[in-house]
Amino acid sequence: MGMPEGKQRYTYSDYVGMGEEFFCEAIEGIVIGMSPSPTPKHQDVVDELTAEFKMYLRGKECKAFSSPIDVCLFAEKETKLDDIKDWVQPDLMVVCDKDKIGEKYIIGAPDLVIEVLSPSTARNDRLVKFNSYEKAGVKEYWIVDPYNMSVEIYGLTGKNYRKLGVFGKNDILTVDTFKDFQIDLKNIFKE
Template identity: 70%
Template sequence: MSMHEEKREYSYADYLSWTEDFCCEAIDGHIIAMSPSPTPKHQDVVAELTAEFKMFLRGKECMAFSAPIDVCLFASKETKHDDIKDWVQPDLLVVCDPNKIGEKYITGAPDLTVEVLSPSTTKNDRQIKFKSYEKAGVKEYWIVDPHHMSVEVYELDGDAYIQKGIFVREDQLKVGLFEGFEIDLKNVFKE
């Protein structure tokens, strides 16, 4: 696939037909170009958060995954690839319904998604993906800023997100989905 090809919208079937080294996301069939490889700081934050979730969820029904893994937001396992127009690769996601976990991708809204900002993805994460996650019914959405060492937490209230808080390196972040799960952000954001 060449990004110079002109097409009104793409499906997940199109995406699967492209070369394996091409990675992208789409909202309403429109490609969101992926940024260059993440920085070491970005990857470290993702790895630390993933470790926190993996340890807490060990032996429980919910599962945590880190990118790259495709999430087909508005699909079910029965949805044909030609009919899937929205797929994303959150930096971290938690799925509590085992029926959403397919052999190659996730179908439907995860329970929690986390996006770690980078200069080239900030607009997508704060606007485009924010609205898509909200519309899909993702219960909790975190926007993590590694530069400012902060986490913005949004929880779904009806069909709209409300901000539950902004947490910084010195805080203990209580994970809304799981009683008794707190993350010491000093373990996530290193000075």
């Protein structure tokens, strides 16, 4: 089943009415992605990063979640589903405010979002989602390129992102949100 025909803009209510087997993302009510399943290389990078974050955050207040889980970027607890026009499914995210973790979706902007590029999503991750995450107030945004084995990290300064660095497969990066957390990218990117 797909989105209702004849509509140009959708709400989260339209989306949840499609059933659990249907996945898509929307910005300002416009569907931006209904991607095929990820490649093994893409999923391996997501899984390795998820493992790093899960181990680091074990026993701490912040929680890491990997896709598929909906994030209603500009929603609050009281927001009606018909009023939600922006929802995404980041590859990985960290949420430090437990009140944002709803029963069925994340309510509002996560603290950190990681998108792992694939050929079908690169434009959205670098442009559409980048701008939406910035506008929503996601404090740290990573764009991970599994094919070039690199990680671009952006941090929110005021209302705008600034590039904090670009790291390659031989680098150890420090997670800006957690200054005592480092990731050896040799464990993430494998030949």
